[in-house]
Amino acid sequence: MKRHAVFWSLIVLAVVMLAPFVIVAMNALKSPAEYAADGPLALPSDITFQGIVDFWERVDFGQKLLNSLVISGSVAVLAVIISVFNAYALGIGRVRGRLWILIAFLVANTLPQEALVYPLYYLAKETGLYDTQLSVIIVFTIIQAAFGTYLLSSTFVGFPAELLEAARIDGANKWQTLVRIVVPVSRPTLAVLFVFFFIWTWNEFFLPLVLLISNDTQTVPVALGVLQGQRLMDATMTSASALLGVIPAIAFFLIFQRTLTRGITAGAVK
Structure with a gap:
């Protein structure tokens, strides 16, 4: 029982630590219009790399x-x-x-x-x-x-x-x-x-x-x-x-x- 408790505790901790990174990745693949309409927690319906491309070019x-x-x-x-x-x-x-x-x-x-x-x-x-x-x-x-x-x-x-x-x-x-x-x-x-x-x-x-x-x-x-x-x-x-x-x-x-x-x-x- 103790091993299972430790295992699931580690799983929960990993999810909590990875959640911000996942949210950032999802929003990076959205268009500004989709972000404004669906919010930051919604999955992207249409994956776009335009935000990444624009940022790459803007800051070199x-x-x-x-x-x-x-x-x-x-x-x-x-x-x-x-x-x-x-x-x-x-x-x-x-x-x-x-x-x-x-x-x-x-x-x-x-x-x-x-x-x-x-x-x-x-x-x-x-x-x-x-x-x-x-x-x-x-x-x-x-x-x-x-x-x-x-x-x-x-x-x-x-x-x-x-x-x-x-x-x-x-x-x-x-x-x-x-x-x-x-x-x-x-x-x-x-x-x-x-x-x-x-x-x-x-x-x-x-x-x-x-x-x-x-x-x-x-x-x-x-x-x-x-x-x-x-x-x-x-x-x-x-x-x-x-x-x-x-x-x-x-x-x-x-x-x-x-x-x-x-x-x-x-x-x-x-």
Whole structure:
């Protein structure tokens, strides 16, 4: 009985979570006249993609999609690499002041973006990086790497000493130990970090809104927010924008779902 109760509870929870997405998808496939006549909860009688096409052309969604992919992918890769280097030094190298350094990384993750926006805006202006994708990549690489360093350092502290000793006996230097021993063993955890960094960066809105003002450099969330704020879209086009905005993140998550599952399972086994 308990298993059945848990099963049906999960079914109800899944329906509740998927209901908004289904409603948005239905309205994105309606015409404005049908939406006005039947309301948002009625099934579309005649499927049309005109709202999606109009929104794609109005915001140049292909360019925004490419911008988000470049920024999120670059941040995810760079943040993982920097996190590995930092955590290797702090977790395995045991540098002096390790605890205080980790506390500094932890505090950095608790700072609200509103407190960072003016210093980052000023630095971007002074360095000539304002309104460039590189400025957003640098900022979020540092932010994500701070969290990655804190997490990986805790993981590397418990790294099997036997493997490190065996590598040292075989004549491996610190760089070889990192590349040939630490990284392969930690690959599931690094894969999980990569997925999280990508999705977190993809969904960022506030700092990209401040640092990216040109239409050619904006990301998907910024383009959606700016256009909706201008009240230039009807209900069907608004639904189309929400649908197109969330589909890439869902697709990325589904593609790397097995990687994410393996990483979490490997962490549980350890």
